[in-house]
Amino acid sequence: MTGIISNLVSAPNVPEPELPHFEDSVMFAGGRLSLDFVNTFCMRRGAPVEFLWSAEALEKWLRSFASFTGKDLGPLDSPIHEELFTRALDLRTAIRNLVLGAIQNQEPSPKALRTLNQVIRANPTYPRLTQKGLVLTATATARTETERWLTEIAIDAADLLTNGDLKLVRQCEASTCIRVFYDTTKNHKRRWCVEKCGSRVKSAAYYERKKGVREFSEER
Ligand SMILES: [Zn+2]
Numbered sequence: 019m020t021g022i023i024s025n026l027v028s029a030p031n032v033p034e035p036e037l038p039h040f041e042d043s044v045m046f047a048g049g050r051l052s053l054d055f056v057n058t059f060c061m062r063r064g065a066p067v068e069f070l071w072s073a074e075a076l077e078k079w080l081r082s083f084a085s086f087t088g089k090d091l092g093p094l095d096s097p098i099h100e101e102l103f104t105r106a107l108d109l110r111t112a113i114r115n116l117v118l119g120a121i122q123n124q125e126p127s128p129k130a131l132r133t134l135n136q137v138i139r140a141n142p143t144y145p146r147l148t149q150k151g152l153v154l155t156a157t158a159t160a161r162t163e164t165e166r167w168l169t170e171i172a173i174d175a176a177d178l179l180t181n182g183d184l185k186l187v188r189q190c191e192a193s194t195c196i197r198v199f200y201d202t203t204k205n206h207k208r209r210w211c212v213e214k215c216g217s218r219v220k221s222a223a224y225y226e227r228k229k230g231v232r233e234f235s236e237e238r
Pocket residue numbers: 190191192195196197210211212215
């Protein structure tokens with residue numbers, strides 16, 4: 019291989035693709051693993067933003083999630099296999115579908131349920147006993163350790179949809195935002211995925227009010 023292509027392939031220190039810039043506190047504001055996962059596809063300033071555009075991006079997101087929340091998602095293949103990446107995106111679509119269905123009080127889609135069940139069934143966990151002195155500890159272990167994180171997401175969604183309080187699963191009220199969250203605030207009055215969305219809506223309403231007053235006084 020010669021020329022530009024060979025230089026590109028063998029170039030050292032080629033920067034890895036970055037996730038679009040997003041603060042972790044915003045990225046992981048869903049309150050649940052499965053909802054944060056759904057929010058990896060969202061809207062920003064009216065345009066769709068895909069955070070998981072490749073297997074590498076998915077790997078980065080999972081690592082960021084684990085380090086931000088301190089949750090252990092188990093070992094990760096690096097790089098993540100393309101087939102697994104496709105399954106992860108299918109799972110995300112299924113969870114979004116079921117979550118929005120729950121919010122809008124609609125019957126769950128059989129296809130989405132099938133996808134969720136397939137992921138859970140493909141990787142059952144069992145307790146593994148470890149010994150420290152006289153004490154035995156049981157840790158949930160997946161049959162396929164490298165895919166444990168995918169099952170963790172699916173199980174979290176299943177738990178949320180069956181044991182969670184569905185009144186607290188909400189979609190951000192900002193008209194340009196589609197992110198979802200689980201409202202764990204004390205008074206359960208959370209309306210926005212993040213404060214920024216709330217301030218944007220409030221300042222737009224303030225501007226509209228001011229404009230209305232100005233037009234009214236100009237008419238007089
Ligand atoms: Zn929002």
